[in-house]
Amino acid sequence: MGGLTRRRVIAILALTSILLITMDLRNSSSVSSARRLFGAIFHPIEGATRVLTTPINNIWHGITDYGDVSQDNKRLKDLIARQEGATIANIAGVREAQELLALNGLPTLAGIDSCTGQVVGQSPSNFSQTVEINRGRRCGIRVGMPVLNAAGLIGKVTESLDDRAVVMLITDPAYSLSVKIVNQPPPVVTVPSKVPESPENQTTTTTSTTTTTTTTIAPKSTIPGFTPGATIATLPNASPNAPSSESTIAGDIRPGQGNVSQITVPPGANLPLRETGALEGRGLSRNPIVRFIENQPRFGVVYIGSPIVSSGGATSLAPPDIVVGTVSRIISRSGTLGPLLEVKVAANLESLNFVRVLLYQPTTERPSAP
Amino acid sequence: MNRILAIAQQPLTRLFLVALIVLSFQTTIFNTMRPFGVCLQVMLLLSTSSGLARGSEIGAIAGFIVGMMYDLVLSTPLGLGAVVFALVGYLAGMTNSFVHQPTWWTKMLLAGAASGLGMLFMPLALTIVGREGVMNRHILVVALVVGVTNAAATIPAERLCGWVLSEPSEVR
Numbered sequence: 001m002g003g004l005t006r007r008r009v010i011a012i013l014a015l016t017s018i019l020l021i022t023m024d025l026r027n028s029s030s031v032s033s034a035r036r037l038f039g040a041i042f043h044p045i046e047g048a049t050r051v052l053t054t055p056i057n058n059i060w061h062g063i064t065d066y067g068d069v070s071q072d073n074k075r076l077k078d079l080i081a082r083q084e085g086a087t088i089a090n091i092a093g094v095r096e097a098q099e100l101l102a103l104n105g106l107p108t109l110a111g112i113d114s115c116t117g118q119v120v121g122q123s124p125s126n127f128s129q130t131v132e133i134n135r136g137r138r139c140g141i142r143v144g145m146p147v148l149n150a151a152g153l154i155g156k157v158t159e160s161l162d163d164r165a166v167v168m169l170i171t172d173p174a175y176s177l178s179v180k181i182v183n184q185p186p187p188v189v190t191v192p193s194k195v196p197e198s199p200e201n202q203t204t205t206t207t208s209t210t211t212t213t214t215t216t217i218a219p220k221s222t223i224p225g226f227t228p229g230a231t232i233a234t235l236p237n238a239s240p241n242a243p244s245s246e247s248t249i250a251g252d253i254r255p256g257q258g259n260v261s262q263i264t265v266p267p268g269a270n271l272p273l274r275e276t277g278a279l280e281g282r283g284l285s286r287n288p289i290v291r292f293i294e295n296q297p298r299f300g301v302v303y304i305g306s307p308i309v310s311s312g313g314a315t316s317l318a319p320p321d322i323v324v325g326t327v328s329r330i331i332s333r334s335g336t337l338g339p340l341l342e343v344k345v346a347a348n349l350e351s352l353n354f355v356r357v358l359l360y361q362p363t364t365e366r367p368s369a370p
Numbered sequence: 371m372n373r374i375l376a377i378a379q380q381p382l383t384r385l386f387l388v389a390l391i392v393l394s395f396q397t398t399i400f401n402t403m404r405p406f407g408v409c410l411q412v413m414l415l416l417s418t419s420s421g422l423a424r425g426s427e428i429g430a431i432a433g434f435i436v437g438m439m440y441d442l443v444l445s446t447p448l449g450l451g452a453v454v455f456a457l458v459g460y461l462a463g464m465t466n467s468f469v470h471q472p473t474w475w476t477k478m479l480l481a482g483a484a485s486g487l488g489m490l491f492m493p494l495a496l497t498i499v500g501r502e503g504v505m506n507r508h509i510l511v512v513a514l515v516v517g518v519t520n521a522a523a524t525i526p527a528e529r530l531c532g533w534v535l536s537e538p539s540e541v542r
Contacts (some may be wrong), residue, residue, distance in 0.1 A: 009431065021453075045394045046394045046397055057403070170542075283504060
């Protein structure tokens with residue numbers, strides 16, 4: 001190695017680097033083959049080292065994470081208690097939604113096969129957000145497939161080996177996805193209907209007041225506009241042009257009250273509006289943002305907490321209606337630029353364990369025929 | 371057999387084998403132990419120590435090989451880490467040659483500074499090839515933490531690299 005002059009060394013290394021970077025950026029198959037070959041040599045060594053260093057890892061985490069784990073444990077117990085009730089209602093709601101989608105011939109996640117894997121490592125770099133899972137091509141995983149956990153979307157597959165795959169997280173600056181923002185309807189304030197003060201009607205008034213309280217809270221729920229199990233009754237004699245605030249809402253229908261009809265869907269005005277945009281990762285320490293939201297009056301004002309789901313479509317990286325997160329901050333911009341939305345990702349990307357890879361390869365990621 | 375032994379005694383073979391082991395530590399234990407949320411960079415330490423132990427030219431070549439191996443397990447473009455690590459190895463070796471009678475603390479200082487610079491060069495190089503969002507204030511924390519930890523581990527790493535990159539006749 002000593003025979004080379006300084007200039008020659010620098011020139012050779014610089015030229016080699018430029019050549020390799022160019023080849024890699026142009027998706028050269030020889031670069032992919034080199035990575036695969038090196039992976040085949042390196043993964044057994046890495047596996048052995050992982051086994052050897054696990055006790056040291058455990059000691060480190062025991063020292064540094066004990067407080068956080070204890071707090072998390074308490075918080076999660078509380079969360080589980082709160083969510084147990086809501087889960088039953090949500091399961092029924094999801095089931096109904098899937099039936100409706102199937103009935104109308106629309107695509108659903110239920111029709112897409114998936115492969116469950118476990119996260120075995122994350123990127124050793126400080127500048128890219130990727131994780132490695134212990135499932136790969138043998139399970140049917142291919143580049144471009146969306147990956148999610150129980151909470152929502154976490155990223156997409158960028159590399160697939162026989163028994164391993166690399167997943168780029170949605171916080172990575174190179175990640176981009178078409179999404180829908182489900183805007184919450186404006187808060188509805190209902191006024192109890194005025195009824196004559198009589199002993200018989202006194203009961204009805206009490207019932208109305210109780211139900212009105214429920215209706216006012218509804219827009220703050222997780223799924224805006226939908227109140228599982230809510231029954232709304234309207235008076236048939238009321239004029240169709242009458243404002244909705246004039247309608248009587250009653251939860252207790254007694255036999256003999258034939259003049260009151262029941263409906264079990266929310267009023268059309270309260271259905272959530274949707275708008276599409278492009279979600280982009282911004283790195284480890286910053287939340288992803290959604291751009292290209294049209295500033296149109298029909299969509300109304302975006303509220304903090306509005307759900308964001310994947311939009312789907314022929315060229316999208318993910319099928320429709322996968323939960324991504326909620327709007328955590330709105331950055332207004334002048335003119336017709338539309339707002340920028342900061343997204344709080346639903347999945348906790350710092351503690352990923354089991355993940356599900358949807359065996360859905362977007363058309364844009366499919367290898368073209370030779 | 372003698373031929374195999376002769377190949378194994380070559381500095382580049384030894385460097386590849388040692389870097390393979392260090393890389394396995396990088397992707398396992400140093401990947402999960404993240405003080406201040408920063409992944410420690412022992413592969414970068416190998417580059418700077420090579421420069422300190424054997425001078426700028428050999429430091430650049432060793433850094434290039436180490437960086438290339440690191441690139442092969444990362445999702446960054448192949449060759450990008452190699453060029454940055456080569457630059458760091460070269461810088462460490464060159465600045466060390468300017469120091470009159472280098473001591474343990476000057477080597478630690480130089481290795482820390484070179485490592486910190488390497489952690490600033492990396493996002494810069496990523497930005498040049500079109501990756502957005504990597505240039506933020508967090509890279510200063512990364513550079514500081516990596517610089518300090520690499521400085522602390524310089525002396526044993528330099529001895530290791532001195533042995534790895536020594537000519538076959540020097541090895542006993």
